Amino acid sequence: MSEKFYITSPLYYVNDLPHIGSAYTTICCDCIARYKRLRKYDVCFLTGTDEHGQKIFKAAQAKNMLAQEHCDHISKKFEELWRLLNIHFDKFSRTTSKNHEKIVEDFFNRVYKNGDIYEANYEGLYCEACEDFKAEKDLLEGLICPIHKQKAQDYKEKNYFFALSKYQDKLVKYFDENPDFIQPSFRKNEVLGWIKEGLKDFPISRRSVSWGIPLPCDKTQTIYVWFDALVGYLSGLLNENEEVKLDTTLQNYWPCNVHIIGKDILRFHAVYWPCMLMSAQLPLPKKVFGHGFLTKDGEKMGKTTGNIIDPYELINEFGTDAVRFYFLREMCFGKDGDYTKESFINRVNSDLANNLGNLLNRTINLVHKNFNGIVENTNSNFLELKEKMEITIKEYENHMEKLELKEATDIVWQLIGNTNKAFNDKEPWKLIKNNDLTKAKYCLYETLEVLRNLSILIYPFIPETSLKIYYQLGLNTLDSNNEWDKLGFEKVNACFKVREASIIFPRLDTKSIKI
Ligand code: MSP
Numbered sequence: 001m002s003e004k005f006y007i008t009s010p011l012y013y014v015n016d017l018p019h020i021g022s023a024y025t026t027i028c029c030d031c032i033a034r035y036k037r038l039r040k041y042d043v044c045f046l047t048g049t050d051e052h053g054q055k056i057f058k059a060a061q062a063k064n065m066l067a068q069e070h071c072d073h074i075s076k077k078f079e080e081l082w083r084l085l086n087i088h089f090d091k092f093s094r095t096t097s098k099n100h101e102k103i104v105e106d107f108f109n110r111v112y113k114n115g116d117i118y119e120a121n122y123e124g125l126y127c128e129a130c131e132d133f134k135a136e137k138d139l140l141e142g143l144i145c146p147i148h149k150q151k152a153q154d155y156k157e158k159n160y161f162f163a164l165s166k167y168q169d170k171l172v173k174y175f176d177e178n179p180d181f182i183q184p185s186f187r188k189n190e191v192l193g194w195i196k197e198g199l200k201d202f203p204i205s206r207r208s209v210s211w212g213i214p215l216p217c218d219k220t221q222t223i224y225v226w227f228d229a230l231v232g233y234l235s236g237l238l239n240e241n242e243e244v245k246l247d248t249t250l251q252n253y254w255p256c257n258v259h260i261i262g263k264d265i266l267r268f269h270a271v272y273w274p275c276m277l278m279s280a281q282l283p284l285p286k287k288v289f290g291h292g293f294l295t296k297d298g299e300k301m302g303k304t305t306g307n308i309i310d311p312y313e314l315i316n317e318f319g320t321d322a323v324r325f326y327f328l329r330e331m332c333f334g335k336d337g338d339y340t341k342e343s344f345i346n347r348v349n350s351d352l353a354n355n356l357g358n359l360l361n362r363t364i365n366l367v368h369k370n371f372n373g374i375v376e377n378t379n380s381n382f383l384e385l386k387e388k389m390e391i392t393i394k395e396y397e398n399h400m401e402k403l404e405l406k407e408a409t410d411i412v413w414q415l416i417g418n419t420n421k422a423f424n425d426k427e428p429w430k431l432i433k434n435n436d437l438t439k440a441k442y443c444l445y446e447t448l449e450v451l452r453n454l455s456i457l458i459y460p461f462i463p464e465t466s467l468k469i470y471y472q473l474g475l476n477t478l479d480s481n482n483e484w485d486k487l488g489f490e491k492v493n494a495c496f497k498v499r500e501a502s503i504i505f506p507r508l509d510t511k512s513i514k515i
Helices: 020-038 054-062 067-084 098-113 164-177 186-197 225-230 246-252 263-279 311-318 320-330 341-371 384-401 405-426 428-433 437-458 463-472
Strands: 004-013 042-050 091-094 117-127 132-134 153-162 218-223 258-262 288-291 294-296 337-339 374-376 495-497
Touching: 004 020, 020 042, 020 067, 020 258, 020 288, 020 294, 020 311, 020 320, 020 405, 042 067, 054 067, 067 091, 067 311, 098 117, 098 225, 098 246, 098 263, 153 218, 153 263, 164 186, 164 263, 186 263, 218 225, 225 263, 258 263, 263 288, 311 320, 320 337, 320 341, 320 405, 320 463, 337 341, 341 374, 341 405, 341 428, 341 437, 341 463, 374 437, 384 405, 384 437, 405 428, 405 437, 428 437, 437 463, 437 495
Parallel strands: 004 042, 004 258, 042 091, 258 288, 294 337
Antiparallel strands: 117 132, 117 153, 374 495
């Protein structure tokens, strides 16, 4: 039995169409999930939508739609975009599904039985865009939320509270015992800072919000949207025809290996969620990874300012792999990163069209022109690329295991650079002209062998391109659940019979680009 690996993206709000932030998180998850599948893990990649709460209810009202109709419509849009981006997810969790409601009730009852829920008055401030309670000190002048630039509302209700404060010491102990729980490590200090300020109990029900799951112990209230949504990581694990019980979900892939989220929702995942699970006496996730935020041309993105990146436009203009590649290669996963059109075009032209595309094209063309498309290993002693490739594979693995996605591409593109250089230095076209065919063939064989390995290494990042390269190399299709073992020099073929060459990435022409 292969080892299980459970990875989640956040469950996205359906108040609006998916934006580039949600696309970014999901692309990163997909890259990690694909890498793990290559390595034969039994992967479950869960994504989905978070569909309750006032913000979503109002969005539906504004469109004159029933809340459920609105949620169904937008949730479909997320699924569609993930398909466009070649996101291979295994589960899609929706918080308005009947199964989810039942699992949330089970979860709530466990926390309730543990004595961690009590009734009290709440008075404070609430940001509807964050669906979060705010302290005045965390807001800008005029009580404006720094994340969404919206005014926080006064909030006064008699609610049911979760006794978060009870778990303060246990949470610190968990962090001590699991030093890698929060990644990247620089985010851990932020979380420890919040804990030091003292964890405060928070309401987990709303009297004034109707669009939510009724509170099992008092049907005049609904469950607070975050208490509901986080449980979606469990409920979404149910398979068809399985008994709808919390215990069933736990047997499937829980505990989660890594929750991938943006830094803005770190507190919910690194503080609330572990404490909720402790209270329900369930195992905790192994890791929470908080990535950075994207900006556009150095500015925060926002609909009101008009500087947004529309994922649909990007895909239409540049294609799926170019979009995936840009965000994975250009942004340092974990840190903030800036999008500019220039850097997008440069990345695609230099890394994909020139360095990778040309190497493939030149090699395959020479093989066709001079050797009828066939080159065998002539076993000379050109060992430098073999050695470089072995180092690359090791370093790649190291980086990928640490979720250093950009760094993994750095070393892959270093290898591509080295291979181009070796090709240019050896001048196989001259060797052919001088009738030094053994050497020429080995140079071509060696390059094809590097390309074969490269197509496996780039598969998690740009799967479509990877398969195209595999095809041109004359190989059977790459086995996305098992190809890792074929990494290494001379692992598979003593001979390549290549297919017709075709350009995998045409150069982007700045003038003809519309966006
Ligand atoms: N519904 C909650 C998550 C519940 S998980 C149980 C939520 N939804 S969201 O739709 O707002 O989430 C959006 C995701 O996109 C978050 O991970 C957030 O960090 C990410 N991003 C939103 N804007 C972003 C950028 N500008 N840049 C990068 N990611 C950003 O939160």
